[in-house]
Amino acid sequence: MRRNFFLTFEGIDGCGKSTQAERLKQALMDRHFSVTHTFEPGGTALGRKLRTILVHDELNMSLFSEVLLFAADRRQDIDEVINPALQRGDVVIGERFADSSVAYQGVAGNVGQERVERLMDIVTSGLVPDLTLLLDIDPRISLARKTDLDRIEQRGTLLDTVRHAFLDMAAKQPERWVVIDAARSVDEVFSDVLEEVLQRLE
Numbered sequence: 001m002r003r004n005f006f007l008t009f010e011g012i013d014g015c016g017k018s019t020q021a022e023r024l025k026q027a028l029m030d031r032h033f034s035v036t037h038t039f040e041p042g043g044t045a046l047g048r049k050l051r052t053i054l055v056h057d058e059l060n061m062s063l064f065s066e067v068l069l070f071a072a073d074r075r076q077d078i079d080e081v082i083n084p085a086l087q088r089g090d091v092v093i094g095e096r097f098a099d100s101s102v103a104y105q106g107v108a109g110n111v112g113q114e115r116v117e118r119l120m121d122i123v124t125s126g127l128v129p130d131l132t133l134l135l136d137i138d139p140r141i142s143l144a145r146k147t148d149l150d151r152i153e154q155r156g157t158l159l160d161t162v163r164h165a166f167l168d169m170a171a172k173q174p175e176r177w178v179v180i181d182a183a184r185s186v187d188e189v190f191s192d193v194l195e196e197v198l199q200r201l202e
C-alpha cells in the first residue's frame, strides 16, 4: 500500500524513539505499507561522519556550529532519503527532525528559538512532518534507562528545559503534534503510537 506520509518521533534522550519507530515500522509493513525509516544524525554516509564529530570529538564546538552540522545532516537526509521516499509514496518514519534543533540548540542552548526556526525553514525548504509524536517523559526516568551517555546527553540538567520546549511547541501546533506519555511500558506506549498513526493513514 502506498501512502505518502511523513511522521516524526521527538522527545528527549532515551524517551523511546528508536524502540517505538522500529515497532511502528514493523506494524506498518505487516499492514502492507511501504515504509522508510530514517534517523538522525546518521541516516546517510555523510550523516554517519557528522555523527562521530557531534557525539564523540572534543572539538570545543560552539552551539551555533553544532546547529549547522545538524543542519547539514538533515539536508542530506532530506535529499538522499526522505524526499525520494515520499516521491515513491512511502510512509517515512523519522527519529528527530527540525524540531529537535529548535528545542535543543534554540531554546535550551540559547541560540534562539526564532533564529533556529528560520534556519530550519531554509534547510528543509519548508518540509514539515504531517504528524509529530512527542514521547514525553521526565528526564530522570529516561536517563536511568540509558548507560552510554554521549557528549550531548551529558548536559543532563538541560533536558528539563528541552522537555518543556517540546511541550510548548506541541501546544502551539496541536494539528501536527500528539503528546504521548512515554513513562509507561513499551507496549502501552506503542498502542497509543499505532492508534494515532493508523487513524491518519486509513
Ligand SMILES: Nc1ncnc2c1ncn2[C@@H]1O[C@H](COP(=O)(O)OP(=O)(O)OP(=O)(O)O)[C@@H](O)[C@H]1O
Pocket: 011, 012, 013, 014, 015, 016, 017, 018, 019, 020, 145, 146, 182, 183, 184, 185, 186, 187, 189
Ligand atoms: N517504555 C519503556 N520502558 C522501559 N524501557 C524502555 C522503554 N522504551 C525504551 N526503553 C529502553 O530505554 C532505552 C532507550 O530507548 P531508545 O533507544 O528507544 O530511546 P531513544 O529515544 O531512541 O534514545 P536516543 O535519544 O538516545 O536515540 C533502551 O535501552 C530501551 O530498550
Ligand SMILES: [Mg+2]
Pocket: 017, 018, 019, 095
Ligand atoms: Mg534513538
